[in-house]
Amino acid sequence: MNHDHYNDTWIREILNTVKTVAMIGASPQNVRPSYFVFKYLAERGYDMIPINPGQVGKSLIGKSFVASLREIDRPIDMIDIFRNADHIMPIIDDALTLNPLPKVIWMQLGVRNDEAAKKAEAAGIKVVMNRCPKIEYGRLSSEISWMGVNSRTLSSKRAPIPTQGMRLSLNRASVGGGGTDAADRAAKNKNDAV
Amino acid sequence: MNDRIPGFATLAVHAGAQPDPTTGARATPIYQTTSFVFNDSDHAASLFGLQSFGNIYTRITNPTTSVLEERVAALEGGTAALATASGHAAQVVAFQQLLRPGDEFIASRKLYGGSINQFTHAFKSFGWNVVWADSDDIASFERAVTPHTKAIFIESIANPGGSITDIEAISAVARQAGVPLIVDNTLATPYLIRPIDHGADIVIHSLTKFLGGHGNSLGGIIVDAGTFDWSKDNKYPMLSEPRPEYHGIKLQETFGNFAFAIACRVLGLRDLGPALSPFNAFMIMTGIETLPLRMQRHCENAKAVAEFLSAHPAVAAVNYAGLTSSPYYTLARKYAPKGAGAVFTFSLKGGYEAGVSLVSNLKLFSHLANVGDTRSLVIHPASTTHSQLDDDAKTRSGAGPDVVRLSIGIEDKEDLIADLEQALSA
Ligand SMILES: Cc1ncc(COP(=O)(O)O)c(C=O)c1O
Numbered sequence: 002m003n004h005d006h007y008n009d010t011w012i013r014e015i016l017n018t019v020k021t022v023a024m025i026g027a028s029p030q031n032v033r034p035s036y037f038v039f040k041y042l043a044e045r046g047y048d049m050i051p052i053n054p055g056q057v058g059k060s061l062i063g064k065s066f067v068a069s070l071r072e073i074d075r076p077i078d079m080i081d082i083f084r085n086a087d088h089i090m091p092i093i094d095d096a097l098t099l100n101p102l103p104k105v106i107w108m109q110l111g112v113r114n115d116e117a118a119k120k121a122e123a124a125g126i127k128v129v130m131n132r133c134p135k136i137e138y139g140r141l142s143s144e145i146s147w148m149g150v151n152s153r154t155l156s157s158k159r160a161p162i163p164t165q166g167m168r169l170s171l172n173r174a175s176v177g178g179g180g181t182d183a184a185d186r187a188a189k190n191k192n193d194a195v
Numbered sequence: 196m197n198d199r200i201p202g203f204a205t206l207a208v209h210a211g212a213q214p215d216p217t218t219g220a221r222a223t224p225i226y227q228t229t230s231f232v233f234n235d236s237d238h239a240a241s242l243f244g245l246q247s248f249g250n251i252y253t254r255i256t257n258p259t260t261s262v263l264e265e266r267v268a269a270l271e272g273g274t275a276a277l278a279t280a281s282g283h284a285a286q287v288v289a290f291q292q293l294l295r296p297g298d299e300f301i302a303s304r305k306l307y308g309g310s311i312n313q314f315t316h317a318f319k320s321f322g323w324n325v326v327w328a329d330s331d332d333i334a335s336f337e338r339a340v341t342p343h344t345k346a347i348f349i350e351s352i353a354n355p356g357g358s359i360t361d362i363e364a365i366s367a368v369a370r371q372a373g374v375p376l377i378v379d380n381t382l383a384t385p386y387l388i389r390p391i392d393h394g395a396d397i398v399i400h401s402l403t404k405f406l407g408g409h410g411n412s413l414g415g416i417i418v419d420a421g422t423f424d425w426s427k428d429n430k431y432p433m434l435s436e437p438r439p440e441y442h443g444i445k446l447q448e449t450f451g452n453f454a455f456a457i458a459c460r461v462l463g464l465r466d467l468g469p470a471l472s473p474f475n476a477f478m479i480m481t482g483i484e485t486l487p488l489r490m491q492r493h494c495e496n497a498k499a500v501a502e503f504l505s506a507h508p509a510v511a512a513v514n515y516a517g518l519t520s521s522p523y524y525t526l527a528r529k530y531a532p533k534g535a536g537a538v539f540t541f542s543l544k545g546g547y548e549a550g551v552s553l554v555s556n557l558k559l560f561s562h563l564a565n566v567g568d569t570r571s572l573v574i575h576p577a578s579t580t581h582s583q584l585d586d587d588a589k590t591r592s593g594a595g596p597d598v599v600r601l602s603i604g605i606e607d608k609e610d611l612i613a614d615l616e617q618a619l620s621a
Contacts, residue, residue, distance in 0.1 A: 032442040034449050037246035110451040133451065144248045146211060147256055149264030149460065150275040150453050155201065159214040176201055176210075181274050183391045184421030184452045191424055 002122055004115065004130050005189040009154070009175035012137050015105050015127060016171055019078035020048055022134075023070060023103075025092060026083030027051035029061055034109070035083040036061070038135040042081075045138060046168045050077070070095050079105040081134060082112065089114040093121050102126060109133055113192055131188065142169035153181065203270065203386060204487045211265030212480075225477045226259045245441055245449070245461060255465050259473040263480040267406070267416050268456075270385040270483075271398050274421030275456035277464060278414060278476060282381060282401025283313055284469035285415030289377060289397060291467065292433045292458045293345045296322025300346040300374075301339045303330040303360065304591050305353035307401075308581035310379070311592060314348075329591075333364045340372045345430065346397075347374060351390055352382040352516070352531070354566065355576045355600040356593025357539035359516045359526035366394025373430070375423045381405070382538050382566070386490040387531045396423040397455065404567025405537075407479040408489055414471050414479050417459050421452030433458050440466075489569070489605055494534025496571075496611060497603040503612045504541050509549065509619045514593065515539040537604075538566045540576070542597040550575050550599045556618035559610060566602035571611055574600050 022042060028035045040062055043049045049064055050073055056066040067073055070080070070092075080096055080103050082089060089108060096103055097120075106121050108114065108130040118128040139145030143152045143160065154173035161169070201209070212223050231250040233239035241247040250256050260278050268276035279285040294300065302314055304327045314325040328335040330349055347369045349360045362378060369376035375396035380388060384405045390398050400406055402414030425434035425447045434454050437443035441461065447454040464470055494517070501515035516523035517535030527535040543549035553573075554562050560573040564580055574580065576594035589595055603611065 031246070032244065032444060034444075037241065037244075040241070041247065111448060131451075136451065139248050143213065146265050147248045147250055147258065147261050148275065148453075149256070149261050149268065149277050149456060151210075151265055151268035151273060153269070155205075155209045156213050157209070159219050160216045162216045174199075174201075176206070176269065181272065181421055181452070183272060184274050187420075187422035187424070188452070 002118070002128065004113065004118060004128070005192070006180050006185045007129065007132065008180075009141065012129070012132070013141055013171045015079070015107075015129065016134065016138055016141065019105055021050065021075060021077050022047045022079045022081055023050040023052055023073060023077045024081045024083065025052045025070075027053050027056075027061055027066070028083075029053075029056055029059060029066075034133070038081070038133060041135045042138070070099060076101050077103045079103060079107055081107045081109070083109050084112070086112055086114045089117040090120075093117045096121065096126070097124055105129065107132070107134055110136070138169070138171070141171040141173065143173060144169060151181065206266070206269045207486050208484050210269035211262040223259055223262045223477065223480065225473050226257055227473050229253050245444060245457075253473065254468055254470045255460060257470075257473050257476070260471050260476040263471075263476040263483075264416065266480060266483055267385075267400070267402075268418055270486075271380070271418045272385075272389055272391045272420075273398065273418035275453035276416050276418045277456050277459040278402070278416045278471040279464065280415065280469040280471050281413045282379075282399070282403060282415040283309065285399050285401070285417050286310065286313060287317075288459050288463035288467060288469065289399060289417045290318065290323060290346070291463050292455065293375070293431060294321075294323045297324070297343065298322075298345045299324045299326050299341060299343040300348060301326050301328050301336055301344060302348040303328060303350065303353070304588070305330050305356060305358055305360070305593060306350055306379070307354040307381075308576065308584060308592065308594065311581075311588070312583055330358070330360045330365070333361065333368065336365055336368045337371075340368070344372055344374055346377055347372070348377045348379070350379040350382065351388045352536045352538070353593065354382055354538060355540050355580070355598070356514050357382075357516055357523075357536060358514070358593065359523040359530055359535070361526055362388075362390055362393040362395060362530065369396070370394070373428065382536050383531060384486060384490060386487050387494070387533055387536060391418075391420040391422070393530070396420050402479045403565070405490065405493070406483055406486065406567075408482040408486065408567060408569060409478070410565060410568035410570060412475040412478040414475050417456065419453050419456035419459075423455065425454060433462055438462070490534065492605040493537035493603060496605065496608040497537040497539065498534070499608040500601065500603055500611055500615065501539060501541075503615065507616075507619060509544055511542045511544045511597070513539070513541040538600065538602045540593060540598045540600045542595070543599065546597045547577075550597060552621075553599060553618050556621040557614055558617070559606070559614040560601070566600075568602065569605050571604035571606060572602040576600050
């Protein structure tokens with residue numbers, strides 16, 4: 002699997018099929034990206050579970066923190082990791098002990114660990130790295146266009162007016178598979194240089 | 196159609212626009228409103244904290260303007276864009292994210308006269324120091340790099356001389372220096388040149404010119420290529436450091452490869468204030484829908500007029516990169532194979548006096564200080580757009596005293612040639 006570029010079809014499939022998402026490194030501080038990604042995905046109808054051993058006993062927008070993956074009482078479709086690259090491998094090892102296995106492991110913007118990705122992929126888990134699910138959801142639904150961001154999608158259909166808790170259609174036509182060539186190339190060069 | 200890449204003309208019509216959710220209106224409505232209601236106070240707080248997508252106030256975002264922004268980002272192959280009230284405003288907003296007092300940037304001497312003024316005088320008063328280089332001499336950019344250099348600025352096709360800049364060569368200098376390359380792509384438009392494909396990190400436009408294209412609305416835009424790593428050596432604290440005005444958010448960490456466009460919006464536009472009017476955004480995006488058709492015609496007409504002038508006995512020289520005689524012809528074939536643009540200069544054997552009389556004898560060309568209109572335009576730069584420069588700087592920027600600048604419109608080329616012919620022989 003090439004992680005320098007993801008086709009929209011691949012990202013769309015993931016965001017359209019996962020329901021339960023465990024977020025490792027979720028922060029109760031409302032200025033941290035993990036907090037507002039958590040909140041956004043919850044508002045878009047995902048079943049969100051915050052994982053942070055330092056916050057057990059507290060909750061994030063009404064969802065109780067748990068200490069680890071193994072303490073979750075239901076199957077997890079996706080693990081979204083807000084930890085830097087050095088902390089990924091033990092999380093993958095933990096995830097591989099789950100039964101059933103998660104379908105997707107997603108590492109946040111700026112986080113990439115190719116070795117850990119290979120290990121997860123060998124067990125049949127899909128891996129996304131150096132992306133943010135909130136940005137990708139906003140992009141594929143075109144909600145992010147409010148910020149002047151190039152969604153790299155087109156649609157001639159009337160969009161619904163988004164309301165709280167509503168899933169948005171992600172099935173717009175992708176422009177060039179969803180990549181921005183120059184930006185993807187720069188990210189690849191940066192990763193290759195490491 | 197997932198993997199089909201829509202062509203340029205399709206993006207020019209469709210990118211960013213979708214039927215209006217409320218009314219089904221197919222053309223993008225003009226949301227002529229200052230502000231937008233919040234669902235509740237939590238929603239308001241999350242918008243103010245950059246945590247949700249949505250609109251607060253038209254100085255920061257507007258749903259009409261955002262269609263224009265996404266469209267230009269798509270046409271340039273960037274990750275995001277930010278529209279401003281004018282091209283000049285775009286330059287101030289972009290540089291504000293990069294420079295602190297005492298910093299330097301390198302700029303080509305071959306620039307629009309207004310940009311030379313802005314960099315020399317207004318920027319100087321902010322403590323932002325321009326260092327000039329010659330776009331025909333790549334080594335002059337290398338020599339200008341110092342530890343204080345924070346960016347390099349060039350025009351793809353330079354105003355007024357119509358010369359073509361070797362973007363790839365200068366981008367290599369920028370990469371070596373670890374600074375972003377900013378390209379003013381106003382005269383080329385993405386239809387003729389896409390600077391990001393050649394190594395630009397930021398593209399700037401005066402939308403006032405060919406993109407709007409009808410001489411009716413001012414506007415500017417900044418496009419983020421998403422290629423520059425702002426956090427690498429902490430040279431760009433606006434992007435890499437926690438922002439006190441947003442409770443410690445780090446923009447690159449949060450927004451990834453469109454962080455520069457977000458910085459321009461939430462630190463630049465929000466605090467400096469030069470927002471584009473939604474009405475202008477509507478006019479400009481309507482213009483962009485026909486950009487490919489207009490640029491084809493502009494270039495075809497410009498080439499015909501340039502050829503006519505170069506064969507005319509009263510003309511001393513024509514500087515149009517689309518002519519085989521031009522020193523920029525090879526660069527034009529490489530960077531702008533579809534056409535060398537429609538703004539160029541020529542000089543008359545009769546010098547300054549002959550130039551002045553030509554301008555007054557023209558009946559179809561309008562004598563005014565703009566370029567990139569459907570109408571053909573003429574001006575004498577030395578006494579107008581470039582008048583504040585000294586003689587040496589005038590000549591070096593391609594605006595010597597004997598030089599006349601044309602911006603060729605989309606009229607019938609035979610009529611343009613006939614008008615020039617009668618004016619030259621009057
Ligand atoms: C190449 C170029 N850049 C920037 C500008 C400034 O744009 P505006 O007049 O929209 O501020 C102009 C205007 O003539 C221009 O020709």
